[in-house]
Every structure is written in structure tokens, then in C-alpha cells.
Amino acid sequence: MTIEIRAQQIRKRQNRRNAMKMAGRYCLAIGITLVFIFPVYWLFSISFKTPDEIFHHPPVWFPESIQFDNYGVLFKDGDAITVWNSLVIATVSTVFAMFLGTIAAYSLARFKTGGQHLGIWIISQRMLPPIVIVFPIFLLYVWLGWVDTYHGLIILYTAFNLPYVIWMMRGYMEDIPIELEESALVDGCSRWEVLWKVVLPLARSGIFATAVFTFVFAWNDFIFALILSRTEVTTFPVQVTHYFGGQSNFWAKIAAMSVLGTIPIFIAVAIMQRFLVRGISMGAVKG
Amino acid sequence: MARITITGLHKYYGNHHAVRGIDLDIPEGEFAVLVGPSGCGKSTLLRSIAGLESVNDGAIEIDGELVNDMRPRDRNLAMVFQNYALYPHMNVYENIAFGLRARKTPAGEIDKKVTDAAALLNLDLLLDRLPRQLSGGQRQRVAIGRAIVRDARLFLFDEPLSNLDAQLRDEMRGEIKRLHQEIRKTFLYVTHDQIEAMTMADRIVLMRDGIIEQQGPPLELFEKPTNKFVAGFLGSPSMNFIPSALVTEDGKVSVKFEDGTTLLLPEDRQSKYASQAERQIIFGIRPEHISRADGSDERVGVEKYQSVIDLVLPTGSRTYGTFHIGRTPVVAELQAHDVKGAGTALALLVDMNRAILIDPDTEIVI
Numbered sequence: 061m062t063i064e065i066r067a068q069q070i071r072k073r074q075n076r077r078n079a080m081k082m083a084g085r086y087c088l089a090i091g092i093t094l095v096f097i098f099p100v101y102w103l104f105s106i107s108f109k110t111p112d113e114i115f116h117h118p119p120v121w122f123p124e125s126i127q128f129d130n131y132g133v134l135f136k137d138g139d140a141i142t143v144w145n146s147l148v149i150a151t152v153s154t155v156f157a158m159f160l161g162t163i164a165a166y167s168l169a170r171f172k173t174g175g176q177h178l179g180i181w182i183i184s185q186r187m188l189p190p191i192v193i194v195f196p197i198f199l200l201y202v203w204l205g206w207v208d209t210y211h212g213l214i215i216l217y218t219a220f221n222l223p224y225v226i227w228m229m230r231g232y233m234e235d236i237p238i239e240l241e242e243s244a245l246v247d248g249c250s251r252w253e254v255l256w257k258v259v260l261p262l263a264r265s266g267i268f269a270t271a272v273f274t275f276v277f278a279w280n281d282f283i284f285a286l287i288l289s290r291t292e293v294t295t296f297p298v299q300v301t302h303y304f305g306g307q308s309n310f311w312a313k314i315a316a317m318s319v320l321g322t323i324p325i326f327i328a329v330a331i332m333q334r335f336l337v338r339g340i341s342m343g344a345v346k347g
Numbered sequence: 348m349a350r351i352t353i354t355g356l357h358k359y360y361g362n363h364h365a366v367r368g369i370d371l372d373i374p375e376g377e378f379a380v381l382v383g384p385s386g387c388g389k390s391t392l393l394r395s396i397a398g399l400e401s402v403n404d405g406a407i408e409i410d411g412e413l414v415n416d417m418r419p420r421d422r423n424l425a426m427v428f429q430n431y432a433l434y435p436h437m438n439v440y441e442n443i444a445f446g447l448r449a450r451k452t453p454a455g456e457i458d459k460k461v462t463d464a465a466a467l468l469n470l471d472l473l474l475d476r477l478p479r480q481l482s483g484g485q486r487q488r489v490a491i492g493r494a495i496v497r498d499a500r501l502f503l504f505d506e507p508l509s510n511l512d513a514q515l516r517d518e519m520r521g522e523i524k525r526l527h528q529e530i531r532k533t534f535l536y537v538t539h540d541q542i543e544a545m546t547m548a549d550r551i552v553l554m555r556d557g558i559i560e561q562q563g564p565p566l567e568l569f570e571k572p573t574n575k576f577v578a579g580f581l582g583s584p585s586m587n588f589i590p591s592a593l594v595t596e597d598g599k600v601s602v603k604f605e606d607g608t609t610l611l612l613p614e615d616r617q618s619k620y621a622s623q624a625e626r627q628i629i630f631g632i633r634p635e636h637i638s639r640a641d642g643s644d645e646r647v648g649v650e651k652y653q654s655v656i657d658l659v660l661p662t663g664s665r666t667y668g669t670f671h672i673g674r675t676p677v678v679a680e681l682q683a684h685d686v687k688g689a690g691t692a693l694a695l696l697v698d699m700n701r702a703i704l705i706d707p708d709t710e711i712v713i
Contacts, residue, residue, distance in 0.1 A: 239432035242399050245419040246426045247446035247497070257449075261436045 103322075106315035107131070114311050130316035139313070142299035143320045149210060149295060150278035153217035158271050160218070161225025162263075166255055168226065169233040170241070179230060186223035190283045198287050208290040216288065217278040224277070225270055232266030233259060268335035272328055279325060296321040349409050349424075349500040349533045350375050351396065356405035358391055358557075365391045367557035369405070373550070378527050378534045382544035383554035383580070389537045390505055392554075396535065397503055398422050409501060420449075424501040425494035429509055431486045433478040439465075439489050440474040446497045464492040468522075484515045491523070495530065504536040508543065520546055541581050545569065553577055570701075575710040578631050578703060584667060586633050586703075587677045593704070595624040602630050602704075605673030613648030613699050620704065623713060629705040631712075634667060636701040637679035639686075640694035648700040654679070656691045668693070 105123055106114055107130050113120045134140045167173040174181075197216065198207070206212030236259060244254045260267070285295040300317050303310040351373040358366040366388045373379045381389040394400040396407055398419035407414050414422050425446070433442050440461055447457045465471045468488040478486055487507060494502055504523070508516045524547050527534050538544055544551050545565045552562040553576075561568055561577045572578035578586045594603045600620045601609040612620060640651055654670035654677075661667075666681045670693075679695055686693060703712050 237430065237432065239428045239430055240434060242397075242419075243426065243428060243432035243493075244434075244445070244449070245399065246397055246422075246424065246503075247493070248420045248449035250418075250420065253449065257445075258434060262434075 103315050103318055106311060107319045109312070111312060130312040131320070134313065134316055134320070139299055139317065140320060142294045142296045143317075143324070145210075145293050146279055146295040146297075146321070147324060149213045149217065149293070150275050152210075153214045153221065153278050154271055154275045156214065156218040157221040157225045157274050158267065161222050161270075162229050162260070162267065163255075164222070165226045165229030166233055166259060169230045170238070179227065182223045183227040184223075186220070186227070190220075190281075194283055194287050197284075201288055207288055208292045210293055212288055213285065213293060213295070216284055217281065220284070221274045221277055225274055228270040228273075229263065229266060232263045232270075236262050265335045268332050272332050275328060276325060279321075350411070351501065351533065351535065352406075352408040352411075353392075353396075354406045354408075356392070356395065356407065357403045358388070358395060358400060359403050365557055366395070366402075369557075369559060371552060371559065371562070373533060373535065375533055376531050378524070378536065378547060378549045379552060380536045380538060380544040380548035380550070381552045381554060382538055382541060383560075385539060387554040388557040389539075389552075389554050393503055393505055393535060393537045396501075397424060397426050422501075423499055424503060425497045425499035426503040426505065427487075427490045427494050427507045429506040431478070431490040431510075433486055433489055433493075435478050437477075438474065439470060439476050439478070439481070439492075442478065442489055443470075443492045443496055446493060450497075460496040461492075464496045467495070467526075468492050483511050484519065487511060487519060488522075491526070495526065500532065502532055502534045504534065506538055507536075509538070509540070516543075523547065542583060545581065551581075553580060572703065573712055575629065575631070575705050575712075578705070578712070582633055584634050584678050584680075586631050587637075587675075588705070589630040589632070589672050589675050589677060590707070591628055591630040593620060593624050593626055593628050595621075600624050602628070602699075602702075604630075605675070608652060608672070610650040610652065610697055610699060615648075616699075620713075623704075627707050628713070629707050629710075631703040631705055632677075632697060633701065634678040634680040636698040637677070638696050638698075639679075639681050640696050646696075648698065650697045650699050652695045652697055654693050654695050656686050656693055657689050659686055659689055659691075670695075 105121075108126045108128070109120065109123045110127065110129075113123055131140075168179055201207045201212055204212075206215070240258050240262070241254050244258045245251075249257060280297065281295075282297045282301075285298045286301075289295065289298060296317060300314055300321070303313045303317070351371070353369055353371040356366055356369040356371075357364070369388075369392060371392075381392060383389050391400060395402050396409075398414070398417060402415060409422065409424075434445065437445065443461045443464055444457050447460060452460075461474075462471075465474055468491060470485070470488055470492060473481065473485060473489075478489070481489065487510075490507070507523075508519050511519060520543060523534075523536075527547075536543075536547065544553075548565050550562060551565050551568050553560045553568060555576055561573050565581075568577060569581050572581070575588065579588065589604060591605070592603045594601055594609065596609065599611055600617050600623075601611045603609045637652075654668075656668040656670050656679075658669035658676075659666060660669070661683065664683060666683050666686060668679050668681050668686050668691075669676050670679070671677065681693075705711065706713050
């Protein structure tokens with residue numbers, strides 16, 4: 061009898077200790093999350109504040125009413141078009157880079173095109189600091205008449221992202237057992253059909269993951285867009301810098317434009333999340 | 348159905364000469380098994396026939412048509428791979444139908460063929476499953492199903508059973524052989540497992556270092572090997588090779604072991620070896636041709652040898668006893684209760700009619 065009571069006491073104590081441990085962990089996790097999420101919250105909240113609230117001391121943690129004037133100004137002045145520009149340029153260049161890069165990667169993975177070292181040489185191009193090449197490219201673009209055009213930036217981002225796409229996709233494709241392709245060849249497929257029916261479906265996660273990163277690179281780029289655009293195809297990161305003035309900073313516009321620029325990335329990542337996690341970890345474990 | 352004729356085939360991988368001048372003729376409807384140790388070139392030969400490897404020299408003909416430069420899809424053959432090569436993103440039905448779809452077969456016909464194949468291979472209830480939801484044996488059956496639905500003229504198997512456990516392998520061996528009996532097409536099967544080769548083949552093609560050592564019906568290779576490698580490769584446990592000498596005593600040719608024992612060659616082999624006397628040889632005898640002396644020993648060509656068994660390996664139905672002649676361990680296949688334990692002295696009978704004599708320098712059977 062006494063043994064049973066004692067066992068009960070020990071169990072209770074253990075449960076209490078476990079609960080405390082768990083509570084501690086949650087507190088820590090919440091604390092860390094708050095620290096990291098606060099700047100994002102602050103950005104969003106500023107975009108909905110009035111000028112008074114923005115500069116109020118002590119700070120206004122929660123805007124009294126959600127107002128969209130800051131966004132309204134961006135649309136009225138035509139500044140919001142820069143988000144559209146970014147969207148077009150990043151999307152089209154991603155599609156081009158993925159298409160060309162995937163085919164090139166297949167060639168490298170399966171036919172050892174260019175020998176053993178071509179892959180390394182290609183990815184080394186991606187490692188060049190953009191600032192090193194941006195001025196020669198600027199001179200070239202002036203000569204070609206491509207400065208401040210959609211196709212100028214699209215071609216640039218396609219070329220700049222191709223090495224990354226080739227490198228990533230080559231890895232994903234090398235992980236696909238070659239017997240699957242050989243089997244398809246014997247079964248009656250041409251090389252293109254093998255690529256379309258077997259390789260691409262199996263590399264799907266890798267394709268999505270690579271595409272998201274390629275899109276994000278193009279979306280976030282500042283230096284190329286700054287040098288190679290003027291007024292016609294300004295992208296949103298360049299536009300944001302226009303609000304930092306010598307006399308004052310337009311915090312409301314900076315915040316609203318930044319939110320507009322963040323939303324497409326949120327949406328892209330949310331849609332692709334399932335593929336993204338699998339894609340990133342795909343090459344990690346070889347069966 | 349297809350006849351395969353291969354003439355003077357060579358294949359290099361860089362400096363490595365993987366296939367060295369193979370000549371091979373496989374008639375229609377035959378079940379031929381390419382067998383040999385790892386790296387002997389058997390898979391390379393199979394893949395060259397499939398069109399998955401280019402060849403450096405020689406000709407591959409299927410039904411008299413030169414196929415060297417033909418794409419795999421145009422050769423109209425089906426292949427089963429070692430790791431099954433099922434498409435992981437397609438269910439069983441789509442996997443089996445894949446080759447038919449690639450060849451633009453009408454939908455109704457696809458459905459009938461897939462259903463028939465699934466019934467033949469007991470896959471009817473698994474058609475909706477993905478490959479990862481199947482066991483190894485089921486996956487192998489899907490791979491075979493994918494091959495048989497195609498009206499291919501030639502079936503290639505590249506070590507299809509080596510990923511399965513022993514029991515399943517036995518089962519699948521039977522199934523593949525039965526399948527061949529039913530569809531009667533030309534099968535070319537690669538394995539490194541000599542038991543697989545013996546049990547399934549109409550003809551064994553035994554390879555080593557890129558050449559064919561010997562080819563023919565399984566029992567012919569087993570009973571009349573032309574060299575030491577073939578004799579040692581086929582059979583389990585493998586043949587005993589005992590360094591000895593051919594000597595003449597009283598006008599009769601005998602085999603003399605290191606320990607001084609002599610065993611008389613049978614009458615019908617005396618004249619053959621009379622001119623070879625007084626030379627070193629390797630005496631080859633299979634474990635099953637050494638048995639325990641049981642008193643009724645006076646058979647023609649059977650010689651007695653007094654042994655001391657130093658290792659006993661019971662398998663249930665048989666017991667393998669090892670003894671030494673000089674420094675050479677020799678295995679004898681005994682009845683289950685013939686020997687009690689190590690150290691037992693045992694009179695053994697050696698069936699000299701079944702022994703082979705090998706030239707130690709050339710390793711060719713004399």
C-alpha cells in the first residue's frame with residue numbers, strides 16, 4: 061500500500077517537472093520569436109499609421125485605426141508600378157533561367173558535357189561580386205540600347221541566375237537513378253520524352269525549390285537594377301531608396317512599399333512550402 | 348521471337364578492355380544465361396545488346412538485322428533491371444502501361460494487356476499502389492510485368508533477383524522460368540549466381556575477364572568443363588582441386604597425391620592418359636563424388652581413400668566433411684549421420700570416373 065502511494069507521489073512530481081520544463085521551453089521559443097518578428101511587425105504597423113503616429117513619442121505600438129492612405133499615395137503617384145515591374149522581370153527571368161538551366165543541367169549530369177570541371181567553372185561565374193561586372197555590363201547595355209528596358213534586366217537576371225540553376229538542378233538530376241532513364245529508353249522513349257516523363261516529374265521538388273530561390277534573387281537584386289534602370293522599369297528595391305532623402309526620410313512610403321514588395325515573396329513561399337522543404341533536403345540523403 | 352548473333356564484339360571503358368572479342372549465337376526462344384564473377388563483362392554485353400552502351404568493334408545482329416547504331420527504343424526489346432527501375436511517381440498500372448503508352452498503343456489495348464499481365468503475375472489487387480508501397484518481390488513482379496506487356500522480341504534481365512532475400516529468390520526463379528515456358532521468347536539473363544544459371548538456363552554462357560570461357564547446356568558445363576575456372580565456378584560447394592602427379596605403376600596409370608596415396612584411373616581412361624604419365628597435374632573432384640565407403644564398394648573406377656575428417660558442416664540433408672591431402676583441404680559430401688565430429692577417421696570412396704585432370708600451367712582440362 062505504502063509503496064503504491066510512494067509511486068504515485070513520484071509520478072506526480074515527475075509530471076510536474078515535465079510540465080515546468082515544457083513551459084520553460086515555450087517561454088523561450090515565444091521570446092525568440094518575438095525578437096525576430098518585431099521588425100516585421102513594426103514595418104507592417106508603420107505602413108498603416110498616420111504621420112503623427114509614426115513620429116509619436118513614446119512610440120505607438122498599435123495604430124488606433126488601420127488606414128490605407130500610405131498605400132493610396134503609392135498607387136496615385138504610380139510608384140506601385142515598380143512592384144509590377146519587379147514581378148514581371150523576376151518571373152520571366154526565372155522561367156527562362158529554369159528552362160535553359162534545367163536542360164543544361166541534364167546534359168551535364170548525364171552526358172558529362174564539357175568534362176569533369178565545366179560544372180565548377182559555371183558555378184564560379186555566380187560567385188563573382190555583382191559590383192565587379194555591373195559597370196562593364198552597363199557600358200555594353202548603353203551600346204546595345206538595353207538600359208532601362210524590361211528585356212535588358214530579364215536577360216541579365218537570366219544569365220546571372222543560370223549558373224545557380226544549373227548547379228542545383230545537376231545535383232537533383234544526378235540523384236535520380238540512371239536505371240529509370242535507361243528503362244524508359246528501352247521502353248520506347250526518346251531522350252526528350254525521358255526528360256519530360258521521368259526526369260522532370262522526379263526532380264519536381266528540386267525544380268520548385270530552385271525556382272523559388274532564383275525568383276528571390278531576381279526580386280531582391282538592388283545593384284544591377286540601380287545601375288541598369290532609369291525611370292521606365294525601376295524595380296521596387298530601387299524605388300524604396302528614392303524615399304530616403306537628404307532632408308528627411310518618407311517612413312510611411314518606405315514601409316508601405318516594403319510591405320508591397322514582401323507580399324509576393326510571402327505568397328510564393330507559402331504556395332511552394334511543401335515542395336521547398338522536400339526540395340532542399342532532397343539531395344541530402346542518398347538511398 | 349529473335350535470334351541474336353554477336354560477332355567479334357569489343358568494348359573499352361577508357362583503358363579498360365571490358366569485352367574482348369565475344370562471338371555468340373543465341374537461337375530463337377532460348378533461355379540463355381550470362382554468368383561469371385563481378386567485372387567479367389556480362390552486364391556490359393547485355394547493355395550493349397539493349398543499346399545502352401555503344402560498342403567499339405564488332406557486330407550485334409537481332410534477326411539478321413545489324414543493330415549497332417540503332418537507338419534502344421527501335422530495337423524492340425524489353426529489359427528488367429537489378430533495382431527494378433520502377434517509376435516512383437506512377438502507380439503499378441501506369442508503370443506497367445508506360446512502355447505501351449510510349450509506343451502509342453490504343454487505350455483499350457493497353458487496359459487489356461495490363462490487366463492480363465497483372466493477373467498472370469498476381470498483381471491484380473495492387474494496381475493502384477505506388478512502388479514504395481510494395482515489397483521487394485512485388486516490385487520485381489511489376490518490373491517483369493512491364494517487360495511482358497510489350498510485344499518485345501527479346502527479353503533482357505540484368506541480375507533481377509539479386510536484391511531479393513533467399514526464399515523469394517527461389518520463388519521468383521521458378522516464376523521466371525515458368526514465364527519463359529509460357530511465352531517462349533528469347534530470354535537473355537545476366538547473373539553472378541551459378542545456381543540461378545544452372546536452374547534456369549537452356550544454355551549457360553560462362554564469362555571471365557571479357558571473354559567467354561565456355562558455353563553450352565548447364566549439365567554439359569557442369570560435367571565436362573574445359574578448364575579449371577569453369578570447373579570451379581559451377582557447383583556448390585565448388586570442386587576440389589588437389590595438386591598431384593600422374594604416375595605409372597605396373598603398367599597402369601594412377602594419380603599420386605602429395606601424401607603418397609595413389610588412386611588408379613578407370614580402365615576406359617587408361618589409354619587416354621598413358622602418354623601423359625610422370626607429369627604434374629591438378630586432380631579435380633566434386634564433393635558429391637567423394638562418399639563414405641559402406642562395404643559394397645567394388646564398383647568399377649571407384650577408389651578408396653583413408654581420411655581423417657577435421658571439419659564437419661552439417662546442412663540437415665547432407666553433411667560436408669573436410670579433410671586434408673597434404674596441405675590441400677578437400678570437401679566430401681556425406682550422408683547426414685556419416686560422421687560424428689572432427690577427428691573421425693573415415694574410409695572414403697572417390698569416383699574416378701567423374702574426376703577431371705587439369706594441366707597446372709594452362710589450367711586446361713587434359
